[in-house]
Amino acid sequence: MMPVPAQSIFVGRQFFAGYRLPIELAPYDPAQLFPGHYGLIHVAQGTGLIEGPNGPVMIAAPAVILLDETSRPAVIRRNSLVLDALFFEPGVINSLFTPHLLRTTPALAGTAEQDAYLLRRFLEPEITGRPLMLSATLHQRIGEALGRIGAEGSAQTDEHWPCRTRSWLIEMLFQLRVANPQLQQLAAPVSGDRLDQTLLFVHERFNTEFTLDDVARWCGSNRTQVNLRFRALTGQSLRQYVIGLRLRVASSLLRDTGLPIAEIMVRVGYENASNFTRTFRAAFGQTPREHRLTTRPPD
Incomplete structure (x- = not known):
């Protein structure tokens, strides 16, 4: 640290x-x-x-x-x-x-x-x-x-x-x-079943590169069981959920900071600008630049 x-x-x-x-x-x-x-x-x-x-x-x-x-x-x-x-x-x-x-x-x-x-x-x-x-x-x-x-x-x-x-x-x-x-304020024990902790894994690594196989190995399980448990927890596939997390953070940084879009793209886990723009537009109906212009609060 x-x-x-x-x-x-x-x-x-x-x-x-x-x-x-x-x-x-x-x-x-x-x-x-x-x-x-x-x-x-x-x-x-x-x-x-x-x-x-x-x-x-x-x-x-x-x-x-x-x-x-x-x-x-x-x-x-x-x-x-x-x-x-x-x-x-x-x-x-x-x-x-x-x-x-x-x-x-x-x-x-x-x-x-x-x-x-x-x-x-x-x-x-x-x-x-x-x-x-x-x-x-x-x-x-x-x-x-x-x-x-x-x-x-x-x-x-x-x-x-x-x-x-x-x-x-x-x-x-x-x-x-x-x-x-x-966040357990009463120190409640977290389930020892790693399948129940897949959200923890994803939240902590959402802007890094990992695959469904990586999560399955961490859980000591297999791809099918991980996907089933993840859908039960979130209603989405692991890939959909990770993309959603990345784009929510990107939206906040676009809206609330003046950081260059290229820097924000890397911060949320994307390396290719075209892929980032295409994915962002599919989710928000706007490019990252348009999103910044239409959502940023007044100074």
């Missing part, structure tokens, strides 16, 4: 001098309130005790804790505990968003609701402030995403640095959102 900086406050230097990106990355300190920000605490290692919504709660790596704009739990006890925290204004995801808007509007119009989907978990009382267990792969991915956010926001190598920094946040939130079945 990439190291998380001691503290990162992202202010433009050569590109967009003076512009401050409302993302704060630092070891968790409940005294740092960051008003109006949502928070994500990555329990990177160790164990400890925090003040939960209903009293002390044990935390242990690998886990993540989602915080709304007001929750800042105290750390009661540490045992080699490492907590990396990311705080961000919801407007980083969509310029229309404020904590008040998201709390008072249960359903937003059009693509705004697709963006709000990434943030709704931060407002669920049964989730906020409680440790959510992570798989080893998702734990690693979150650590890498936090490291990349810190690296991109600090290096500022070109004019795309704000969008690229935000894009790692968007991808991380998407990973957490689609991993919803694996």
